Amino acid sequence: MSDRKVTIILATVFMAIAVAAIVAVYVWRDEGGGIAKIGGPFTLVDHTGQERTEADLKGRHALIYFGYSFCPDVCPTALADMLIALDELGPAAARVQPVFITIDPDRDTPAVLKDYIPNFHPRLIGLSGSAAQVSKAARAYRVYYAKVDDPEAGENYLMDHSSVIYLMDPDGRYLTHFSHGSGPDTMAKRLRELVS
Ligand code: NI
Numbered sequence: 001m002s003d004r005k006v007t008i009i010l011a012t013v014f015m016a017i018a019v020a021a022i023v024a025v026y027v028w029r030d031e032g033g034g035i036a037k038i039g040g041p042f043t044l045v046d047h048t049g050q051e052r053t054e055a056d057l058k059g060r061h062a063l064i065y066f067g068y069s070f071c072p073d074v075c076p077t078a079l080a081d082m083l084i085a086l087d088e089l090g091p092a093a094a095r096v097q098p099v100f101i102t103i104d105p106d107r108d109t110p111a112v113l114k115d116y117i118p119n120f121h122p123r124l125i126g127l128s129g130s131a132a133q134v135s136k137a138a139r140a141y142r143v144y145y146a147k148v149d150d151p152e153a154g155e156n157y158l159m160d161h162s163s164v165i166y167l168m169d170p171d172g173r174y175l176t177h178f179s180h181g182s183g184p185d186t187m188a189k190r191l192r193e194l195v196s
Pocket of ligand 1: 068074
C-alpha cells in the first residue's frame, strides 16, 4: 500500500470514529439529559399587558401548558385538569404557579387572554407575544404547533399542537411532564411528591 492509501484509510477510520462518538454523545444526552433541554429564556406579555420573562417564574414551581384559547376541547380539558390538580394539592398549591402560553398569538392577544384566563383560575397567568417571541418560547419547551391547513376556516382556523403540561422547579429547571389525559388525581399525587 502506498503512503497515500494508508493516509486515506486512517483518515476515514478516524472520521468514522469521530462521527460515532458524536452520535453516541448526542443519543446519551437525549436519553439521560433531555431534561436539561426543556425550558429556557423567553420574553412574553401576560394577560394584563405586563412583560414577563422566565425570571418571573423563579422562586416557585411552575406548571406550564402551551395551547390556544380558541381550542375547542383539548386545551380547556388540559387546563381544567391542571387547575383541579392544584386545588387537590391544598395549601402546597401556593408553591406552584400555573401558566398558559398561547401558540396562537395572532388571535390570542393579551386582551383576548384577559377575558379567557380568569375563567380557569385566579392565579393562572396567560402569556402571549409576537410570533417570534412565542416561537422562541415554544422551541425552548420543545412544543410543536402549526395552523391546520383549511382554506374554508378563515378566522376560525384550528391549531395542531403538542398537549403536554410541564412541571418546572423553582430555578426554572424541568422536573417532569404530564401527558394529555393524565387526569387531575394522577397529577395531584405526583405534585405532592415533587413540590415541597
Ligand atoms: Ni388545544
